[in-house]
Structure formats: C-alpha cells, structure tokens
Amino acid sequence: MRAMIAGKLRYLLSQRRPRALILLASAFILVFGAFFVTVRQTHAASYCQVSYTISNQWQGGFGVQGISIQNTGTAAWTSWSLTFTFPAAGQAVTQGWNGNFTQSGQNVTVTNLSYNGAVAVNAAPNPLPGFNGAWTTSNPVPTNFAVNGNVCNGSGPPPTPTTAPTSTPITGPTATPTKVPTATPIPTVGPTPLPGTHVDNPYVGAKGYINPDWAAEVRAGATATGGTLGAKEALVANYSTAVWLDSMAAISGTNGYPRSLVGHLDAAVAQSTGGQPVVIQIVIYDLPGRDCAALASNGEIPNTAAGLSTYEHSYIDPIAAAINQAKYSNLRVVAIIEPDSLPNLVTNLGIAGCATANSNGNYVQGVQYALNKLHAISNVYSYIDIGHDGWLGWSSNFNPSVTLIANTVKGTTAGVNSIDGFISDTANYTPVTEPLMTANQTVGGNPVRSETPFYQWNVYIDEQTYDIDWRNAMISAGFPSTIGMLIDTSRDGWGGPARPTVAST
Structure with missing residues (x-):
C-alpha cells in the first residue's frame, strides 16, 4: 500500500513513500486545511488577546497551525505561560511545536521555549506555538484562555467560530525563509459550489x-505495540x-x-x-x-x-x-x-x-x-x-x-x-x-x-x-x-x- 498524508506533520509506515x-x-x-475555525478573546483589563485557529481537521484529528498570544498590556513579557481547557473530553494534544505542551485531563498548559519567550507590548511570540491534536465525538474550540495567570476571555460578546478558507497573500519572492505563518483574518465565505x-x-x-486498508494496517501495528506509544500510533489511522x-x-x-x-x-x-x-x-x-x-x-x-x-x-x-x-x-x-x-x-x-x-x-x-x-x-x-x-x-x-x-x-x-x-x-x-x-x-x-x-x-x-x-x-x-x-x-x-x-x- 502506498500512502500520502494530507496534514501537517505525519509519521507513516507503508510499503512505499508516505507523505503529507x-x-x-x-x-x-496556505497551510493545508479543509477549513479554518478562528476564535479571538480579549481580557477586559487588556492584558492579552488569544487567537486559536483550527487550520486542518479530519476524522479523529486536527491541527492548530499557530496560537496567536498577543501582549495587549503595558509591559513586555520575558516569558509566557498559556493555559486553556478543551471543551470536550476526547480532545488531546498529540504533538506540539514552538512551545512546551503539557495536558492534565482537559486542561492544557503551553510555556515558551528559549527563543520565543520575550514578547513586546502589542506583539506575539515569534514563532507562534502550534500543535496537532486528536478528538473523538466532537472538536469544539476552547473559549477560556489565560496568559501568565491573567484571564483573556473577559467582557464582550462571546466569540463565534467561523468556517472559511484563510487568505494569506504572497507578496513576492523573499530572500530568506519565512517564519511559521501566523493566524490571519478570515474573509467572507462565498457560495457553496455545486x-x-x-x-x-x-x-x-x-x-x-481515509484509506480503510491503511487504517486497518496502522491499528494492527498499534495494537501490537501497545501501551502509550501504541495509542499514539493508532491516531495515525485517522489521517x-x-x-x-x-x-x-x-x-x-x-x-x-x-x-x-x-x-x-x-x-x-x-x-x-x-x-x-x-x-x-x-x-x-x-x-x-x-x-x-x-x-x-x-x-x-x-x-x-x-x-x-x-x-x-x-x-x-x-x-x-x-x-x-x-x-x-x-x-x-x-x-x-x-x-x-x-x-x-x-x-x-x-x-x-x-x-x-x-x-x-x-x-x-x-x-x-x-x-x-x-x-x-x-x-x-x-x-x-x-x-x-x-x-x-x-x-x-x-x-x-x-x-x-x-x-x-x-x-x-x-x-x-x-x-x-x-x-x-x-x-x-x-x-x-x-x-x-x-x-x-x-x-x-x-x-x-x-x-x-x-x-x-x-x-x-x-x-x-x-x-x-x-x-x-x-x-x-x-x-x-x-x-x-x-x-x-x-x-x-x-x-x-x-x-x-x-x-x-
């Protein structure tokens, strides 16, 4: 069986050339995604604004390309610690980047790495933290965020998840590699194609x-592995x-x-x-x-x-x-x-x-x-x-x-x-x-x-x-x-x- 993954970073086992x-x-x-869901929240005391974007979702899995954590306060941060709670019991972080991710139950904590801890006023970590995750029955967007103990979902109307493609334009050739792309505003959704x-x-x-033969092969291998590693391997079947x-x-x-x-x-x-x-x-x-x-x-x-x-x-x-x-x-x-x-x-x-x-x-x-x-x-x-x-x-x-x-x-x-x-x-x-x-x-x-x-x-x-x-x-x-x-x-x-x-x- 030959496989090509449609997702961000996938580990595959197949007879020939897996890929994403x-x-x-x-x-x-664009960063690949069947759709993008964005939610922004700002603290009433204006300490932080968080933008959490589901950039890629498939059955049983999803990707969050970058969590934008904006410093809207009056002083620069030398480090940051983001906390949020998954609304559904089956949601989990499986792989993170540009941050240290830990999870206890439905509660997630992300702390900076050595290279993106300093955040000036009106700026965000560079590069942004992001992750791949898993879900079971549903994948709702978290609505409660805090940075350095300061809640970021204060007053104002509740956020409304929006389904639409992203719109990150290319402005022309660049002489140096581009940093991990940040979340971008979502344009108006056009008519649904016939x-x-x-x-x-x-x-x-x-x-x-989802290739049924591939999925069965992955699950069989995961069962043979067993334990925590086997459980992680089994998630690949959802790609x-x-x-x-x-x-x-x-x-x-x-x-x-x-x-x-x-x-x-x-x-x-x-x-x-x-x-x-x-x-x-x-x-x-x-x-x-x-x-x-x-x-x-x-x-x-x-x-x-x-x-x-x-x-x-x-x-x-x-x-x-x-x-x-x-x-x-x-x-x-x-x-x-x-x-x-x-x-x-x-x-x-x-x-x-x-x-x-x-x-x-x-x-x-x-x-x-x-x-x-x-x-x-x-x-x-x-x-x-x-x-x-x-x-x-x-x-x-x-x-x-x-x-x-x-x-x-x-x-x-x-x-x-x-x-x-x-x-x-x-x-x-x-x-x-x-x-x-x-x-x-x-x-x-x-x-x-x-x-x-x-x-x-x-x-x-x-x-x-x-x-x-x-x-x-x-x-x-x-x-x-x-x-x-x-x-x-x-x-x-x-x-x-x-x-x-x-x-x-």
Missing part, C-alpha cells in the same frame, strides 16, 4: 479520504492518505494490492456525509523508464515507443475511465503527477536512462498525455512534481527546470490551464521553514548556505521560500496567478527535545 501535504495555494500559499464543480482549491470545505498507483496492477487491485482504484473511489463516496465533499488523492507514477536516476524505484514499463503506448493506453486510460463515472462526480480527485520525472531531464542527463528519456521524449509526452486525459474530467485536480529545493534550488538547475516544466504543460491541449498547481519535496526531507536561521545569515564568519557538504551554496535552506519563488517564476512564464502549490512534509521531523533552539555559533 501541508501547504497548498489558490491565489495564495457538487462536481471544479473549484479553485480542492481542499477547502472538504474532508480527506487522510493517498493511493499510490505505481503499477498497472494497482489500478485493478491485483498482484498483492488489497483494493482497486474503483474500490478506493467507492470507499471515498461512502465516507461522504452531510453533503461535504471528499478529497481523494492519487499518485500517478508509472512512466516508461520511471525515475531514471534511482534504481530502487525503476518502474515496470520499458522506455521505448511501445512502452509509451502501454503507459498511455494500459495505465492512464484505465485510470481516467475509472474516475470518469457519474457516481464519482462529487469526489474531488487530486492527482500528483509523476514524482521525480521531469527534473531528471535537467540534472541527470549523464545517466543513460535519463538521457534516453530526454532524447525519445517519453517523459514529456507521457506527462502531457496524462494531463490531457485528467484535465478532461472536471473533478480532477492535477499537481505536477517539481523536485525540491535541495535538488533544483541552484539557479543552474532552477531556471532550466522552470523552462522545461512550463513548456511541458504549455504543450498540452489546455496549456497552462491543464494543471491546478505544483507539488514539491515529494518523499523528501526539507523543512517547510527554518525558524532559527536564514540562508545568508553569518555563522562562524560565513553565510549559512556556504556550509559544505550540506547546503553547498544553495540559495534555499527551506522549502517554502523555494516554492514561493517557483510559483512567481511560473506566473512570470504565463501561468495564472491562481496557480496552487503543495509541499510534502511526511518525512519531515522536528528532532524532539534535543533539537537546537538557536543557530550554532
């Missing part, structure tokens, strides 16, 4: 597909995962695959409740001579003219036919297009298989055929792979890759409109943001990016900055300003309590 989708964009780059309508952002207002179609047998559900593509689509339909659309993610991954620079993931189809025909008619056509049925029209199908394919045609032409894929055109033609077939289905959303900053970040790789991928997409029937966006860092490890240092920051007399053999003078040390620049480059190349971005974070990690809290000297 954390950032996506419409006209913006079922099957192709929307700008497929994740907004939708919930992710939405993608279906890897990495062979023709994966489509039919044969040769060891527990479920066909149609079986997954049927299961996704069954999970739709109350008219809420379901996002099911699939990974298109079987080009002729696939992944030409990585022997371990070479595919089943030979990189020949006959192989291209097999890819088009025995792989892509059955996928399109399976999806293009009336009973699936209310699903939102996100298709991740051929990880680790086109970038190889820029950086790895010294490898015979990649040189062949470049000379015979099979990679480009195969991707174009896939985009043409999938774009014709209104409820499919295609995102094309763009490697990651540690691969294409140098200008000698970045610029030719932009040109190659832009021209590949423009060569489809619908041109730039044949895709909904791009995805980076697929099955890789680059942090989304690096909160403790920038690429050009001087450490030991040299800029961070000069460190060898790690950064090797790459201008990027985080994925978000790379994606922002990529997106802007594509808009300059003629793509619409609404083009979206996804970042895979499934192999990212925070390093636990031993992670450094300041840049090295």
Whole structure:
C-alpha cells in the first residue's frame, strides 16, 4: 500500500513513500486545511488577546497551525505561560511545536521555549506555538484562555467560530525563509459550489479520504505495540492518505494490492456525509523508464515507443475511465503527477536512462498525455512534481527546470490551464521553514548556505521560500496567478527535545 498524508506533520509506515501535504495555494500559499475555525478573546483589563485557529481537521484529528498570544498590556513579557481547557473530553494534544505542551485531563498548559519567550507590548511570540491534536465525538474550540495567570476571555460578546478558507497573500519572492505563518483574518465565505464543480482549491470545505486498508494496517501495528506509544500510533489511522498507483496492477487491485482504484473511489463516496465533499488523492507514477536516476524505484514499463503506448493506453486510460463515472462526480480527485520525472531531464542527463528519456521524449509526452486525459474530467485536480529545493534550488538547475516544466504543460491541449498547481519535496526531507536561521545569515564568519557538504551554496535552506519563488517564476512564464502549490512534509521531523533552539555559533 502506498500512502500520502494530507496534514501537517505525519509519521507513516507503508510499503512505499508516505507523505503529507501541508501547504497548498489558490491565489495564495496556505497551510493545508479543509477549513479554518478562528476564535479571538480579549481580557477586559487588556492584558492579552488569544487567537486559536483550527487550520486542518479530519476524522479523529486536527491541527492548530499557530496560537496567536498577543501582549495587549503595558509591559513586555520575558516569558509566557498559556493555559486553556478543551471543551470536550476526547480532545488531546498529540504533538506540539514552538512551545512546551503539557495536558492534565482537559486542561492544557503551553510555556515558551528559549527563543520565543520575550514578547513586546502589542506583539506575539515569534514563532507562534502550534500543535496537532486528536478528538473523538466532537472538536469544539476552547473559549477560556489565560496568559501568565491573567484571564483573556473577559467582557464582550462571546466569540463565534467561523468556517472559511484563510487568505494569506504572497507578496513576492523573499530572500530568506519565512517564519511559521501566523493566524490571519478570515474573509467572507462565498457560495457553496455545486457538487462536481471544479473549484479553485480542492481542499477547502472538504474532508480527506481515509484509506480503510491503511487504517486497518496502522491499528494492527498499534495494537501490537501497545501501551502509550501504541495509542499514539493508532491516531495515525485517522489521517487522510493517498493511493499510490505505481503499477498497472494497482489500478485493478491485483498482484498483492488489497483494493482497486474503483474500490478506493467507492470507499471515498461512502465516507461522504452531510453533503461535504471528499478529497481523494492519487499518485500517478508509472512512466516508461520511471525515475531514471534511482534504481530502487525503476518502474515496470520499458522506455521505448511501445512502452509509451502501454503507459498511455494500459495505465492512464484505465485510470481516467475509472474516475470518469457519474457516481464519482462529487469526489474531488487530486492527482500528483509523476514524482521525480521531469527534473531528471535537467540534472541527470549523464545517466543513460535519463538521457534516453530526454532524447525519445517519453517523459514529456507521457506527462502531457496524462494531463490531457485528467484535465478532461472536471473533478480532477492535477499537481505536477517539481523536485525540491535541495535538488533544483541552484539557479543552474532552477531556471532550466522552470523552462522545461512550463513548456511541458504549455504543450498540452489546455496549456497552462491543464494543471491546478505544483507539488514539491515529494518523499523528501526539507523543512517547510527554518525558524532559527536564514540562508545568508553569518555563522562562524560565513553565510549559512556556504556550509559544505550540506547546503553547498544553495540559495534555499527551506522549502517554502523555494516554492514561493517557483510559483512567481511560473506566473512570470504565463501561468495564472491562481496557480496552487503543495509541499510534502511526511518525512519531515522536528528532532524532539534535543533539537537546537538557536543557530550554532
């Protein structure tokens, strides 16, 4: 079974390449979330204002990207301690960042770390604390907050949770990594799209597909582990995962695959409740001579003219036919297009298989055929792979890759409109943001990016900055300003309590 998580930071166990989708964009780059729920509370004595935002929710789990704790008093804080109470008994913090999280019953305490304790008047911790959590029967927003013993939910009308997409605009390329994004005001909610309508952002207002086979495998492993760790492992079963179609047998559900593509689509339909659309993610991954620079993931189809025909008619056509049925029209199908394919045609032409894929055109033609077939289905959303900053970040790789991928997409029937966006860092490890240092920051007399053999003078040390620049480059190349971005974070990690809290000297 192959899995792609749709969430912020997930630990998965699968036969191939687990991953999470954390950032996506419409006209913006956003932290992934089916919806955002925000509640703000201010103390009558004006000591603090807290904004708690549910940025991502799925069955049994949720994410709070950043709790904004604003100092509205008259003196700066040298440290802070936030307390709040979960309204429901089944709510729990499972993983926190940018703060020390402890929980006793339904009561949660968050204290600052060494690098975000000082908060000036009218400011908030930088970066903000956030967490992933679990819930059972419901996930209501807490309404009682206190900072340093001062209650922040004083007089004034009670807060009203609001459901709507976030709106964090990209203002242009940045020279340094962006800090963890803060909670932002919520715009007015527009009309609810009709079922099957192709929307700008497929994740907004939708919930992710829970693969029953994946969930059963996770729960079985958690039971075998047992104890506290096993209980934490079991929570992973509630994460939405993608279906890897990495062979023709994966489509039919044969040769060891527990479920066909149609079986997954049927299961996704069954999970739709109350008219809420379901996002099911699939990974298109079987080009002729696939992944030409990585022997371990070479595919089943030979990189020949006959192989291209097999890819088009025995792989892509059955996928399109399976999806293009009336009973699936209310699903939102996100298709991740051929990880680790086109970038190889820029950086790895010294490898015979990649040189062949470049000379015979099979990679480009195969991707174009896939985009043409999938774009014709209104409820499919295609995102094309763009490697990651540690691969294409140098200008000698970045610029030719932009040109190659832009021209590949423009060569489809619908041109730039044949895709909904791009995805980076697929099955890789680059942090989304690096909160403790920038690429050009001087450490030991040299800029961070000069460190060898790690950064090797790459201008990027985080994925978000790379994606922002990529997106802007594509808009300059003629793509619409609404083009979206996804970042895979499934192999990212925070390093636990031993992670450094300041840049090295």
